[in-house]
Amino acid sequence: MQILASSTFILLSSIGYFQHAGASGPLLDIQHLLRPESTSSSPTQHHPKHASNPKTSDKSYAPWAHKPHCIYPQTAPNKRERFCVHTYHRQYGPSISIIGKPEMATDLLPKLDEDPLSIFLTPTQASEYLTTPRKYDVRPIPGKGIGVIATQKIPQYSTFMFDQASIVVDLEPDEKKSAPEYGRLLHLAVGQLREPVVVRNLSTANDERGLRKRGAELEGDVMETNSFATKVEDAQTKALFPLVSRINHACNPNAFVMFSPSGVSIGIKAYHDILPGEEITISYLFLGLPTLRRHERLEKWGFKCTCPLCSASPNARFASDTRRIRIEEAEKEIIDLWRDGQIQAAIRVAEEAVELMKEEDLTPMLTDEYMMLARLHMLRQEIEESEDYAAMTAEILKNLGFLGPEPDMGEWGLEKMLEAYGEGVIYRA
Ligand SMILES: [Zn+2]
Secondary structure, eight states: OEEEOOHHHHHHHHHHHHHHTTSOOOOOOOOOOOOOOOSSOOOOOSSOOOOOOTTTOOGGGTTSSSOOEEEOOTTSSSTTOOEEEEEEOOSSSOOEEEEEOHHHHHHHGGGTTOOHHHHHSOHHHHHHHHHSOOSEEEEEETTTEEEEEESSOBOTTOEEEEEEOSEEEEHHHHTTTTSHHHHHHHHHHHHTSSOHHHHHTTOOOBOTTSOBOOHHHHHHHHHHHHOEEEEETTEEEEEEOTTGGGSEEOSSOSEEEEEOTTSSEEEEEESSOBOTTOBOEEOSSOTTOOHHHHHHHHGGGTOOOOSTTTTSOHHHHHHHHHHHHHHHHHHHHHHHHHHTTOHHHHHHHHHHHHHHHHHTTOHHHHHHHHHHHHHHHHHTTOHHHHHHHHHHHHHHHHHHTTTOSSOOGGGOOHHHHHHHHTTTSEEEO
């Protein structure tokens, strides 16, 4: 008998499955984003229409805006492998530079002009979005650098903000990013964009002499602290989304990021109603971690989290941590009980975890727990309960947008849900 289960893993892998069913989609691995520090922002607008710059564009390399620049990195595992910079000026949207193997750029090309609105919204929602003022503003926030503030009410589960990648870096060469050659590629990649300043303004980091970093050093810093880990064309990449990288972190965020199947577009969706004046936040971390572990992981962004969860009273924080630790323990307990054949006891523990997740407002994690309950009830031949839990999971996934903008809920019955989650929770006798 073999059980493979880990709450976070299941959550992430299953959401990846749902979002990209069958396709080689990116993971919902909100590995990071950063804390923007610059006060001289020039945030990208929705669908900005840029005039092509004749000085920097060269038609002879069409569809690329510049002659692709390639190197054979000394540090690459295969010395004969080329890594190149390909820059593309989107027709409607910011330009993008891709650093990686030439095949990646070629494969990605047909997707570079994808319209995020048509991916994340229904046609009705898209036309409403285009005809109403945007619901947020990018501006300085006292003590936090730049942030994003709601200027109008943003309804729960609505997708209200979109962005397209400006830089995509295949992580293979990036792992060797200390190599000066990588710095030069990145510097070229940024320089070839129509608006390099949009990328460069994301950092005001100083070097060891207290001077503002410049050139490749600054650009490397921007990628280090602002990019998302995502999967593009089966390659693990770092992708930079300049607008979305202005959103600050909160451990209990009011919004979250969704990737398009190609990985080059993202949409921001509200977990809750967000009121005018409220800061829009996403989590740079997996949900559900207790305070100490959150803070350890946030160290890499060099800031001390002052989100409502972290600045709650010691008692409230202790209560929250206790619940979160109990949720983690429950996962293991459920598996052990399952292994022992104590299904009824496993169900009780899972039900307890559900209540704790609700108290901690960890809605996405509920999908996992509900599917666990669906399986446990199946083992007891309690098909009705099992179907109910599968339906509850499907409902959350629908609300969170992981079944697409217009899902056919008739399709997402118990069988399909079990199949979808099969990758995450495998029980073999
Ligand atoms: Zn926090």
